[in-house]
Amino acid sequence: MDGQGRIYLKRLALSTFRNYGALSIDLDGRHVCLFGANGAGKTNLIEAISQLSPGRGLRSAGLPDMARVEHGAAGNAWALGATLFDGDMDRLIRIDASIEGGGRGKRAMQVDGSTATANSMSELVRIIWLTPAMDRVFAGGATERRKFLDRQTLAHFPIHARHSTAYEKAMRERNLLLERDFADPVWLDGLEERLADHGAHIAFHRTQTVARLQKAVDIRPDGAFPKADLSLEGAAEVAFNAGQTLADVQDMLKAALKDGRRRDARAGRTLTGPHRSDLVVIHRPTGVPASLCSTGQQKALLIGLILSNARALEAEEHLRNPLVLLDEAVAHLDPDRRAALFDELSALKGQAWLTGTERSLFDGFDERAQFFEVAAGKVEAV
Incomplete structure (x- = not known):
């Protein structure tokens, strides 16, 4: 894909978010396919990306619900860092969520080191998604x-x-x-x-x-x-x-x-x-x-x-071209429809993130996508 004029994620980093203690993955602008067993944390990754958009994200979860649970107790903070390629430059995004007394959450956002608001963030990156709950x-x-x-x-x-x-x-x-x-x-x-x-x-x-x-x-x-x-x-x-x-x-x-x-x-x-x-x-x-x-x-x-x-x-x-998040969208498609989906996504300017249980579900993407195996809170490029 030609990166000129496109908007996509080049890096995603998480700290104590859901089942991830610490994570950093580098991306090259192609579509992203995440595969692994149910419960491995694939949806957690795209839920993190959805926090860059207005609202409560693709699970409609509160900030405390996204804090990592360790030894039976939820943490009191989580953080997200991202590098967004914005047409011709990198934009550095950071979200810090803290959990206050009474289980209330507070979120602080930054873009390029300066304080940002939910509204200014939404002007920077547009996100649309499809999840099984929307079926x-x-x-x-x-x-x-x-x-x-x-x-x-x-x-x-x-x-x-x-x-x-x-x-x-x-x-x-x-x-x-x-x-x-x-x-x-x-x-x-x-x-x-x-x-x-x-x-x-x-x-x-x-x-x-x-x-x-x-x-x-x-x-x-x-x-x-x-x-x-x-x-x-x-x-x-x-x-x-x-x-x-x-x-x-x-x-x-x-x-x-x-x-x-x-x-x-x-x-x-x-x-x-x-x-x-x-x-x-x-x-x-x-x-x-x-x-x-x-x-x-x-x-x-x-x-x-x-x-x-x-x-x-x-x-x-x-x-601006959107990031497209497709959670478990390909599992019930026949091979022809899967191939058609990959072709249509490839015709878009934006970057799509897809999840599935098996690597073979994404075979038709070939070199048009990056592939990552997700297992127990760890993500490995394959």
Whole structure:
């Protein structure tokens, strides 16, 4: 692979992270295949990489949960170091997590020796992933599909995380206020204005991401991973797709929240807003909703969407090629689909990290990837 203009990890180092006491691996820009027995620590490695993105990583774990357990007791700190090749220069990244009293965690980030924030880190490196836990995205409820979509959206709009956190906080406060017999209407007005503002931004980011994703799906070649037709269900998202402005949608949400106060008070929760939206996915070759597809078709659709999102990110001039993390994604693919996956990954600018139990699962990658055997907290190049 030509490294010019690409973004990839050149080095990853861990200290007391999960089952790793101390680890350092050097990389040359090719894709990375990690193989070893179940429980060896393969997923722990890509979970560490996912800490470079907004949120809690691919396992949604708290900082204390990632500290190494020794002699039956969890540690009180862990650290991650990485060298990121940023197009034409190396960027040095460090994350230090400390576990305080009461099991609370605190994270300090640095880039090139200077203090960094989660937002500035997310502007530096974009990460998308697929894990076995996501296999039920289509078969499960709307919550799972929203989580999947919001993870894809974060790679396009890192500020999406900030709006989502603020939205959830305002919604909790509104729900508590509505439980009172005589809720202060002025206080409710203020909370609903915050909800409408953050909710409109959330819906806008989602509609933009789905539009970019659909465009990338459409231009991908037909092949092993079927194309999908995507749409969003939700009043705010539908309004944006109809041409409404951000201010229009904010006003619409604010009016709907005010009108729904009595109903929401009776229900004990907020029934209006983007926290109830849904991602609709149709298997294009058959026209069947993804929820009704076979397990194999759903897996192929998911892989196709992740590949499409990587292409969508690369297509945006102001964005950056992502790191793609695929945990146990190849084990249930037939040889033809595995070969197709390796070919599509090789066509991307970014660096993919894949895990599997056997080295033979990655034979089709040949010289396009580096291979590492993982065993009991040790990683060896092979």
